[in-house]
Amino acid sequence: xxxxxxxxxxxFQSPNTTRVLMNDVLIALAPATVVSLLFYGWNALxxxxxxxxxxxxxxxxxxxxxRGRNIPSISATVITGVLLALNLPPAAPWWIALIGSIAxxxxxxxxxxxxxxxxxxxxxxxxxFLLVSFPVIxxxxxxxxxxxxxxxxxxxxxxxxxxxxLRAGIPASQIIAENGLxxxxxxxxxxxxxxxxxxxxxxxxxxxxxxxxxxxxxHIPLTILATVALMTTxxxxxxxDKFTGPVFNLLSGGLLLGAIFxxxxxxxxxxxxxxxxxxxxxxxVLTVLIRYFGSYPEGVSFAILMANMAVPLINKYCxxxxxAA
Amino acid sequence: MxxxxxAIGGVHPAERKMAKDAAIEVFxxxxxxxxxxxxHLGAPASPxxxxxxxxxxxxxxxxxxxxxxxxxxxxxxxxxxxxxxxxDLAGNKVMHVCIDVEGDEYAEGINLSGRVERDVKGTPEELxxxxxxxxxxxxxxxxxxxHIKLAPPKDKKAEYLIINGCECEPYVTxxxxxxxxxxxxxxxxxxxxxxxxxxxxxxxxxxxxxxEAFAALTEATLRYIGFYVYKMKKKYPQGGEKQLIDAVTGxxxxxxxxxxxxxxxxxxxxxxxxxxxxxxKDKPLIERVMTVTGDCLKERKNYLxxxxxxxxxxxxxxxxxxxxxxxxISGGPMMGKAVANLEATTQKGSSCLLVLTAKQTARTxxxxxxxxxxxxxxxxxxxxxxxxxxxxxxxxxxxxxENKIYDCIECGCCQSTCPAHIxxxxxxxxxxxxxMKIIRSRAKK
Numbered sequence: 001x002x003x004x005x006x007x008x009x010x011x012f013q014s015p016n017t018t019r020v021l022m023n024d025v026l027i028a029l030a031p032a033t034v035v036s037l038l039f040y041g042w043n044a045l046x047x048x049x050x051x052x053x054x055x056x057x058x059x060x061x062x063x064x065x066x067r068g069r070n071i072p073s074i075s076a077t078v079i080t081g082v083l084l085a086l087n088l089p090p091a092a093p094w095w096i097a098l099i100g101s102i103a104x105x106x107x108x109x110x111x112x113x114x115x116x117x118x119x120x121x122x123x124x125x126x127x128x129f130l131l132v133s134f135p136v137i138x139x140x141x142x143x144x145x146x147x148x149x150x151x152x153x154x155x156x157x158x159x160x161x162x163x164x165x166l167r168a169g170i171p172a173s174q175i176i177a178e179n180g181l182x183x184x185x186x187x188x189x190x191x192x193x194x195x196x197x198x199x200x201x202x203x204x205x206x207x208x209x210x211x212x213x214x215x216x217x218x219h220i221p222l223t224i225l226a227t228v229a230l231m232t233t234x235x236x237x238x239x240x241d242k243f244t245g246p247v248f249n250l251l252s253g254g255l256l257l258g259a260i261f262x263x264x265x266x267x268x269x270x271x272x273x274x275x276x277x278x279x280x281x282x283x284x285v286l287t288v289l290i291r292y293f294g295s296y297p298e299g300v301s302f303a304i305l306m307a308n309m310a311v312p313l314i315n316k317y318c319x320x321x322x323x324a325a
Numbered sequence: 326m327x328x329x330x331x332a333i334g335g336v337h338p339a340e341r342k343m344a345k346d347a348a349i350e351v352f353x354x355x356x357x358x359x360x361x362x363x364x365h366l367g368a369p370a371s372p373x374x375x376x377x378x379x380x381x382x383x384x385x386x387x388x389x390x391x392x393x394x395x396x397x398x399x400x401x402x403x404x405x406x407x408x409x410x411x412x413d414l415a416g417n418k419v420m421h422v423c424i425d426v427e428g429d430e431y432a433e434g435i436n437l438s439g440r441v442e443r444d445v446k447g448t449p450e451e452l453x454x455x456x457x458x459x460x461x462x463x464x465x466x467x468x469x470x471x472h473i474k475l476a477p478p479k480d481k482k483a484e485y486l487i488i489n490g491c492e493c494e495p496y497v498t499x500x501x502x503x504x505x506x507x508x509x510x511x512x513x514x515x516x517x518x519x520x521x522x523x524x525x526x527x528x529x530x531x532x533x534x535x536x537e538a539f540a541a542l543t544e545a546t547l548r549y550i551g552f553y554v555y556k557m558k559k560k561y562p563q564g565g566e567k568q569l570i571d572a573v574t575g576x577x578x579x580x581x582x583x584x585x586x587x588x589x590x591x592x593x594x595x596x597x598x599x600x601x602x603x604x605x606k607d608k609p610l611i612e613r614v615m616t617v618t619g620d621c622l623k624e625r626k627n628y629l630x631x632x633x634x635x636x637x638x639x640x641x642x643x644x645x646x647x648x649x650x651x652x653x654i655s656g657g658p659m660m661g662k663a664v665a666n667l668e669a670t671t672q673k674g675s676s677c678l679l680v681l682t683a684k685q686t687a688r689t690x691x692x693x694x695x696x697x698x699x700x701x702x703x704x705x706x707x708x709x710x711x712x713x714x715x716x717x718x719x720x721x722x723x724x725x726x727e728n729k730i731y732d733c734i735e736c737g738c739c740q741s742t743c744p745a746h747i748x749x750x751x752x753x754x755x756x757x758x759x760x761m762k763i764i765r766s767r768a769k770k
Binding site: 003004005006007008009010011012013014016017018020021072073076114115116117266267270271272319320321322323324 | 333338416567571577578579580582651652653654656658659660661662663664665667679681683685686687688689692693694695696697698699701702704705706707708709711729732735737740741742743744745746750751754
């Protein structure tokens with residue numbers, strides 16, 4: 001008689017494996033990556049290559065020689081590498097990407113136990129590590145020549161221009177008018193900033209893909225964007241001279257990149273819908289507070305890192321709705 | 326109106342209802358049967374025949390041994406060759422009455438005509454007694470004796486009788502075929518149970534992927550006041566008792582409570598059919614509709630099969646176990662039990678025989694949890710399987726109890742959606758057993 005397998009139910013596994021989900025995230029990142037390469041050319045490609053390769057190498061060495069196992073999901077590591085590269089200034093030297101990768105994988109991910117165990121989003125940790133360690137390099141927004149031959153937006157990022165202008169006592173509306181910062185320029189891709197912030201449209205295409213493939217739920221990105229829109233509208237209505245408006249804030253800086261790709265990282269975000277909403281609101285509020293009142297012009301990274309810390313607490317108190325209360 | 330469904334969690338596994346167009350066929354009488362004495366939830370029946378006895382179809386061969394127990398009848402006529410412990414479908418050694426089949430002679434008083442008997446005679450007590458004597462149990466798989474569910478405690482009042490025609494498990498089509506081919510008998514069975522319970526409202530719930538069954542039942546209930554056929558959204562585990570009550574009435578069975586606490590009694594369509602046979606035709610539960618399916622099989626069938634038929638005989642009729650088949654499941658892929666021994670025989674709760682290949686049923690190595698939250702979103706009881714997995718492996722029974730592990734209905738939604746292929750339900754099952762042991766020992770003190 002043939003031998004039969006006996007195992008408990010259920011008798012099949014999900015076809016949506018970790019690898020499939022992570023590859024979907026990479027596909028969603030493709031439009032933004034391609035657009036930024038077009039705009040920033042060879043140096044952006046170099047940063048991307050160094051980040052991805054050093055992330056994989058770093059994780060491989062630690063998993064293999066300190067834990068004796070293989071990398072559980074190379075795709076997840078590649079995502080960290082790509083996100084880190086997208087968060088660097090386009091003119092940054094290649095070794096910045098190397099150091100950032102070691103910080104992201106070696107400290108933020110592997111020190112906590114590897115895939116699934118980290119508290120902080122590794123890519124954001126890497127970026128913030130670089131930002132506080134190499135402030136000059138990380139805020140040099142010189143744009144190298146891209147493959148499109150467009151180099152119109154060298155210099156400070158729109159957020160930095162506003163930040164400096166306000167410090168000098170110039171009204172926000174005047175700064176925006178003088179520098180031609182309508183906000184909508186960022187939508188199609190013409191704003192200075194990190195590699196991946198170049199086009200909001202490309203990021204939104206990725207967002208739609210993630211939603212259609214049901215890789216992420218819309219809760220986190222939408223609550224972040226809604227919170228930022230609401231808060232900035234209130235401040236802007238109170239004092240249009242001191243504060244920038246909602247459209248400008250939504251489309252500039254790393255808000256979309258952070259809200260869509262970094263804050264939605266499974267490992268470092270809450271599990272339940274209400275938990276996701278609280279987490280999104282927290283990130284939104286912190287981002288606006290840092291942008292308006294902090295010394296850094298950009299606050300998304302810090303906001304996400306701080307919200308990451310709150311996730312275990314959110315998971316503890318935001319239990320799913322029980323069937324029988 | 327939007328089709329109803331339950332509020333929390335649930336998954337949408339691929340339907341694979343491959344046998345839905347195969348009309349019910351009477352499975353030929355096997356040469357031998359072995360009838361288990363433990364086909365119902367509760368205490369096994371005690372055999373009342375001995376080796377060498379002649380039995381007829383429908384004759385009592387086992388009597389109940391406790392409150393939660395039931396009668397067992399011979400499904401064939403012939404000579405008892407043994408009364409001995411054998412491995413049943415689940416692999417447990419239980420008493421079986423083995424019979425060599427000779428002819429097909431029915432016991433006296435059984436009405437074998439195909440006419441639909443519409444006159445429900447008798448008091449509720451008499452009806453329940455008849456259902457008990459016919460050995461009717463819940464045929465959706467739980468096999469809880471039906472007569473007990475129809476006689477709720479004095480302080481509880483039933484308001485609704487819900488007839489469960491959801492059949493939300495992938496592959497299984499037995500209930501679908503029964504609803505399409507015997508809607509009048511099912512409705513009459515529901516009328517008998519409604520009378521026994523004293524309820525005015527009967528709701529038959531059919532998932533939207535069975536439009537023919539919905540239409541047939543709607544037509545069959547037209548003449549009866551208080552009968553409603555609901556079209557339900559397709560979602561697993563809608564056929565679960567708690568989920569179905571929630572979906573139909575919006576009421577929630579309390580933690581540790583019984584369905585009757587919400588004023589609802591849920592019975593499967595196959596049970597309704599068996600009740601009809603028992604009360605209107607005086608025919609005990611000796612056969613049932615069973616789906617034989619699997620992508621790798623040559624043919625897929627819905628059989629009316631005598632209880633106690635060896636699985637090997639059923640598989641042989643569809644070309645035997647094909648090459649590459651590694652798993653035979655009694656029931657559906659979500660909650661069914663894998664069978665070790667094909668000489669095991671069918672029972673009252675056997676709705677499906679599913680054959681899967683190695684590729685379909687592979688268990689790939691577990692990967693680290695990425696905390697995607699899919700298990701939590703899928704759990705129809707609102708539990709957190711990822712947390713149970715961690716607490717269970719750490720043996721933290723206090724925290725498991727705090728997180729209501731005892732509410733788990735073992736539907737398998739969590740494990741079937743896990744991208745890391747973590748055997749969540751395996752861990753939850755064993756941890757739940759540990760916690761229940763602790764709760765019970767505490768209650769004893």
